Amino acid sequence: MSTRPTLPELADRYDLVVIGGGITGAGVLHEAVRAGARALLVEQDDYASGTSSRSSKLVHGGLRYLRSGQWRLTLESVRERGHLLRDAPELVVPLPFLMPLHRGRKPGRWPMRIGLALYDLMAGSRRSRFVAADEVLARAPGVAREALRGGLAFEDASTDDARLVLRLIFDALAQGACALNYVQAQAVAPGRVRMRDRIDGSVREVEAAMVVNATGAWPDATPGAPALRPLRGSHFVFAAQRWPLRRAVSWLHPRDARPLFALPWLGVVVYGTTDLDHAGALDAPRMTPEEAAYLLEGLAWEFPGLGLRAGDAIATYAGVRPVVAHGKASPSAESRESAIWSGPRSVGVTGGKLTTFRVTARQVLREAAKQVPQLAPVEAGPLFATPAPGGGDDRIAGTPFTWDGMRHALRHEQVVHLADLMLRRTRLGLVLERGGADLLPRIGTLCQQELGWDEARWAQEQRDYLDGWQRQHAPVPA
Ligand SMILES: Cc1cc2nc3c(=O)[nH]c(=O)nc-3n(C[C@H](O)[C@H](O)[C@H](O)COP(=O)(O)OP(=O)(O)OC[C@H]3O[C@@H](n4cnc5c(N)ncnc54)[C@H](O)[C@@H]3O)c2cc1C
Structure with a gap:
């Protein structure tokens, strides 16, 4: 129960x-x-x-905050990233990043090198370096070859938010x-x-x-x-087979020079994001067709070799940033x-x-x-008092999740609805086609065993989950 x-x-x-x-x-x-x-x-x-549960999944120093002079935020973030990598290694993992550099395109090599040198200085270790064009092509297949002169490699971290x-x-x-x-x-x-x-x-x-x-x-x-000033940001999720990234990659959108990120995450690739005023309800934000078009334009600019379209995505998600309004014209400012x-x-x-x-x-x-x-808070010590729950070996095919982990969540993690299990206790709803619909018969048996759901409850939970998935997470045509 x-x-x-x-x-x-x-x-x-x-x-x-x-x-x-x-x-x-x-x-x-x-x-x-x-x-x-x-x-x-x-x-x-x-x-x-x-x-x-709707972030870009980065535990990061916010390189872009350096550009806008938010030094304190960057320094705090870099320090916290170090603490979390040390204290929660099962949840916060190093994420090697690449930023391709093309002649005639932003960002220029030297402004970025200076930014990254500052980033390294704040982290207390030298991690960033220039890499040759063939290394960029090997780590990020499909990247634009045009005027590619190499890239900058640096380190950040990612998590399951x-x-x-x-x-x-x-x-x-x-x-x-x-x-x-x-x-x-x-x-x-x-x-x-x-x-x-x-x-x-x-x-x-x-x-x-x-x-x-x-x-x-x-x-x-x-x-x-x-x-x-609620600001919405949306992401696509692509299968790793369609976008075989070996590194996270960051580049600037050709329209407005906003940074874009694509990163390997839980066996898939997450790509985003947008930054727009959000006017709708807060509980079920979703990517709009305009956001899909903006993101695909950015993708085709840096990764023309992939030919990715909206319909190739496994899923999408959108989140709303709780940002304090200071009256800036642009959301990103x-x-x-x-x-x-x-x-x-x-x-x-x-x-x-x-x-x-x-x-x-x-x-x-x-x-x-x-x-x-x-x-009053006590002196900072180790983050967690209890060990992370073990995952077991019976892996759910094509994902890092296990059936044991799912049973553990049902027993001990306050699962009230099927969506809690599919979208947050696990992320199966984001990393599998059609929200993991093919697994639902087996998951239904588990829910009946662990939560005592009868046939009628299970049928209702399935309907609610699949409707919600369709509304919030289905690929959005551009
Ligand atoms: C697109 C996007 C990408 C981002 N990427 C990153 C990133 O890569 N790295 C990073 O560090 N940060 C990132 N962020 C920022 C980060 O995700 C947010 O700042 C953070 O998640 C906000 O957490 P929160 O707890 O304040 O808000 P929420 O997670 O929204 O939690 C607030 C909760 O309050 C509940 N609530 C509201 N009213 C009531 C009530 N009356 N009673 C009970 N409960 C209530 C809501 O249901 C909600 O669950 C990103 C944000 C967005 C939108």
Whole structure:
């Protein structure tokens, strides 16, 4: 049975209630528990179902932030990347990058070399180097040969963003925290939170010495909350057979010189992204045909040899960046720094990056400790208190996931709906054709065994998952 508690099982009072189960909320919960706080997190949908499962998957220093002079963000990110590579090697892995250089095209060799030298300096080790054109062609088959004079090789890191959130939450639970997905919360008065369970409809109010609002791009009504500018970014997912990349590659879009990335990830290639004002609902963003056309134009510019089209993609996904509005004309000119504000017995946080979640969490707790001193973060130590769950050997063909891992998730990771299992506990819905539809009969048997779903429930879950996949993740014609 699922290990998710119900509202009546909650205590009447907590030191800290965190609203929002993305990377920011998960990071705050995790640091609070390390500080010895009695902490509760509630997420209105599934953990990481917001922006935190829809990123570019980079744990990076944000080379492009150097261009816009965001030194502090770059330095923090480079340091955090180093800590995460050390502390979470099963989740955050080194990612060798290439940037092809063509005569007559941007970026020029020297501005990039200087940027990368700074990047290396911040990381404390020399990793970047110039590589010859044949090495670029060998590592990134299909790259434009025209005027190719070589490339710059450097190192970053990548992660499974949703798994990083889940790991933080379940590690916090193992240390005594409490967390519930599918529970929507509203801070109704200083120190009081009302919550509604979206599964059984029950309602409950709890007291909290401190409430942290970590609701990302979702509006926060607490006093002092900054105006947000939700910015959508979309990605394509291609099969590695169609795009045999051996390195992550970055280049500039010919139309607006925005950086594009393609990276090998969980056996597929993720390619993006866009940066556009998002006007629609926040819970189900999707790539538009205009974004598909923009991305394909960028792809054909640097990889004309591949002949990739929208219909060749396995999947797509879109996410909405929680960016604080500073009134810049261009979305990409808006700062990606986090914002923190406070009121009576509440702290709000938004913006920032996946990479810097720990820095943000510690800043939030320092702010909270001004009112509730026992929330002060403890000295940084090893990130996780528990070992990562073992995966088993019975691999699901064509993926890095295993049937044992899936059974573990069903038993221990608060799977409420099939989409939780397919899109976040595993990423099968993104890395397999048609959202992994061919595996559903076997997965249905597992769900029936582990969660006690009957035929009618399974039929409903399948319909909901496949409809949702079609709406949000199916390849979008350009
Ligand atoms: C396209 C794109 C690419 C990106 N790439 C990178 C990258 O490569 N590297 C990087 O470091 N960063 C990247 N980012 C940034 C990063 O993904 C985000 O900054 C981060 O995921 C935001 O996390 P969050 O927890 O603040 O928001 P979210 O993950 O959105 O979490 C907020 C949660 O709050 C919940 N919520 C809202 N209201 C309530 C309520 N009333 N009750 C309960 N729950 C509620 C929502 O359901 C949501 O799950 C990218 C972002 C985008 C969009």
